[in-house]
Amino acid sequence: MQHLILPVLLASLWTLCTGSADWCYQSQFTCDHECNTPDKWNHANSDCSGKQQSPINVVTRKTLPDERLTPFKFNNYDHIFRGTIKNNGHSVQVNVPHLATISGGGLPDTYKAVQFHLHWGTDGGPGSEHTIDGEQYPMELHIVHMRQEFSDLTTALSDAEGVAVLGFFYEKSKSANRKYDSMISALKSITAADANTSLSSISLAQLIPPEHNMTSFYRYKGSLTTPGCTESVIWTLFEKPIPLSHDQLKTFSDLKFKDGKRMVSTFRPVQPLNGRQVYRSGGAVILASSALLVAAITMAMGLSQPN
Template sequence: MCYLFAADICARLYFVHENCDLTKQTLSCVSDWCYQSQFTCDHQCNAPEKWDHANSNCAGKYQSPINIVTRKALKDERLTRFQFNNYQEIFRGSVKNNGHSVQVGIPHLRTISGGGLPATYKAVQFHLHWGTNGGPGSEHTIDGEQYPMELHIVHMKEQYTDLTTALSDSEGVAVLGFFYEVTILTEIFVFLLSEFDVTTNQILTSLAGISLSQLIPSEQNLTTYYRYKGSLTTPGCTEAVIWTLFESPIPLSADQLQVFSELKFRDGKPMVDTFRPVQPLNGRRVFRSGSAVILASSALLVAAMATALGLSQPN
């Protein structure tokens, strides 16, 4: 999840990488965190195993993501159906390359409740994590299986006005997670070239009218999910997140997934493998809801975002 950057405090840190010259030592700003795919001998940023240098919270005991072992998940009768309010309402969100992912802001008029949540939560934004050219890229794994991409719809308690305040509440944030898998689709999408610069940290364009309900399976097929308490999956790694992960993946074509590998990090490198490795469970319990089957939604999300980003379909 891409929300907070660590405090802009620089310190003298020496660290090396197994593929780098052991004599090379660099000064690095502790807020300069990165994914492993960005780390090089010339850019020795704080990769995931060094995120505690970016923010000490990243060394906490209840971090995310995790591997969910399905046979060990405990059935919880309190994990009932969700109530989705205004999820069907159309909105125009700003698509932004925030330097670590693609993120779309959501007007605070869409809420979730029920589903064993302790309060009503309003949607703030959604973003994605992916691999390389359709390869493994989800943050959470199911029985060790890593999917090509994972969607996070981020919510905060209804009474809060900003995410920073919500994160001071141990249950202030609720995230709905969905997995994507590669499959053959019959739809044909045409992605048009444009002049948007995807390497910069700026708003790219407005996403054409879309609703959250169009991005996910229908409500009657959202009854099977896993629940645990964890953290943000980027620095500052705040442990204030109620995670809900829907088990059955949504199908996308390989071409649609590969579109995201065309994006760039701030340093100009391909924006690939944008996931944090799974973290220790450290005694936490993972719960599961009922056993209804989740039907897959359409590929509208990637089609719409790829069009908004102005990326061409790979040859």
């Protein structure tokens, strides 16, 4: 009988450490905070075990060029607004006026901006949700749009192509990106979960690369990257990263989850493609192939030189 006590106790502890209806990131999980980590998000919402989940790893050599992926048309992206930035317990989010729209880019309709939020690592370490050829960037920006006919995101998610998300990667730079000063400064006032503060005059255009640097992108059909994981998202991932200094990136890790722990590694691991095809715009360049081409040309030129 005594030999059975230890296994029973261990089984009980395992149950205590895994059972909860709340979803969380892996970095939040402890026995003191019972929650469903990404591998158990289907316990929080069954849609999270679907076949078209996000994020994914983009294998550039397997992408297909698509002539329909023309440059985007950004309308009112330079509109300056005063918003509220909130620590929602999982990320920081800013709701935006439904004035900025996107069209073109192979989208089936015009989509209006609803909100933007970010995903990051730990103190500027790897933290993007999507990866490119296995590379994980320090942070990723998601600008969420819904089809212009809808008035709320919940309704838009009931349409198979109701939501379009623009994803942007960040890279470390030696100098600070002054266009992000107002946002970085605001983070210091919302370290606690559910805290919010006013965001001084800002525009979507100032957060992303210039329009002429956004002709190279990848496209695939996927889902929300948090529960309920609804598979109604047209994803666009831009090649050109946004520069932020190490100190700017590190500031995001000073935020707190609802349990008071540091808000770090706020990304869902990449999900299986399950037969989906990833497409690339005409401007998207497969770096490996380009490097081989340059090497071949250089070698050919060297061979053609007279001795």
